[in-house]
Amino acid sequence: MPKLNPEELDEIYAFAVDLGKNAGRMLLDAANLRFGNDRPEDQAHVEKDNAVDLVTQTDEDVEAYIKGQISKKYPTHKFIGEESYSKGASRDYLIGDEPTWCVDPLDGTVNYIHLFPMFCVSIGFIVNNKATIGVIHAPFLNQLFSACAGRGAWLNETQPLPLIRDPIPPMPEKAPSGCVFSCEWGKDRRDQPDSNLHRKVESFVNMAAEIGGRSGRGGMVHGIRSLGSATLDLAYTAMGSFDIWWEGGCWEWDVAAGIAILQEAGGLITTANPPKDHLTASIEDVKLGSRLYLAIRPAGLSSTESGRQGQERTVREVWRRVRNLDYSRPGV
Template sequence: MSDPWKESFDHAVAVARKAGVVIRDALQNEVKVMTKSSSVDLVTQTDQRVEKIIISSVKEKFPTHSFIGEESVAAGLPCILTDDPTWIIDPVDGTTNFVHGFPFVAVSIGFAVNKELEFGVVYSCIEDKMYTGRKGKGAFCDGEKLEVSDVKEIRKSMIISELGSNRDEETVSKIFSTMKKILCIPVHGLRGSGTAATNMCLVASGAVEAFFEIGIHCWDVAAGAVIVTEAGGVLLDVDGGPWDLMSRRMMSANNKTIADRLIKEIDVFPAERDDVV
């Protein structure tokens, strides 16, 4: 079969859109906030509900497939990528945004087979933008082909990073010192949408040259990874080595020149891998 994952991809797009409608509707009601690893690591009933909707709909259609979902892992399920066709799901990427009504929230669905990402779907549901990428078949937003920017000079770049949810003082200092060094290169600007998935789509669209973060999880970036690479971008570890989905570290950029220049300024701090058992 020449296109074995087309049916899964089509289903991912449909279920991401359906999930986005649930999220948009939930924004009209009072949001009940709970916490996970710390007082700033937020979760809502919508995150849990949307993950259940996605997983049950996929299970019904593809009963042999496996799942790694943010809220299932938070509830104690393992976060191990096997060779099985695996759906890697963040039902609400940008939960803090969702809680505050800050208008960038995405449904992120990555799909891997034999530990290789085959497609990614990011539905930026408040903007109503559907981003997709399929291995070897390009990246698109609402049907329009995406291409990363061709900027090679760091001084002409706009960069995204995030502050994350780690409030350990030493970590926060390293995040700020990295941002200060990058800002003072100088770059044109430093931004953050509050959702890693959307940030990666902004790299793929050419709106920014790079997005990097230490502390993200595989479900935040699995879908965006396919979209960035299919738009012509690069993925690296924050030390310049090969990118690893489970490492919780990511540099995504329009090209290696920009990525390497930023990597020189990153003060790396530890983040426990996603697949630690």
């Protein structure tokens, strides 16, 4: 695969930002139609796994729009979209070395159905298996997040991420205490011993409980937040609003754009599931497609450690408090 030169990348980035703006506007226009018109539950929707997972016509229309624009402008690029993938039979990981667009036309579908503002379009561009460009547009919030490798990460194209940056604060000394912890309940709600629901809840409670509680695992985080959008969780971690995001079960279109933005902003992303030697294991960047994610916000240096050291210390403190989650896929 020939490498993209800087001018080509600049052009693709500008194209992706425009695409995100337009697609976000389509989402908002479709939502506005519902103010005083159709109610969301009346919209055509198809039940996927269960009532928690709805997909609307808008979802498909926006994906078709994005896919059409990309294939017109970059006919040689590969395209993976949530809607088209979900309708296929395979659950294989489809991203290779070639330039690939990885798109969720509507992340936060439940929010969108209920008109809770935390929904967005998410457009990632991946080269050599690295999330290189990310554009996230949450039109009801007027928030556009964007990043391209080597060109910084931005809120609304003007405000560099993370927001607080002169200096960027180090991770709190007693992390996860002092941290805002972002997590999601998800749609796997099986009430069986050791189900993902119960593993998650046990982990959440460990993070929340007072220091000394939970047999020494109490993390006394500063706050726990659940937005219902993996993409926006990542965007707010890149922004520095969330210190820690821990989640399992996402697919690559949920996270590709967010990872590009988080990493360009200086954040770290690794696996949600603690390795056996979690105190000493080297902390590797997560593999896109692994479905298991732990993100730490951009961090500055303190008097005793570098930003990366603070992030890695935080990763180990999270691993000490969370359960392994049971999400897998073929081929990874």
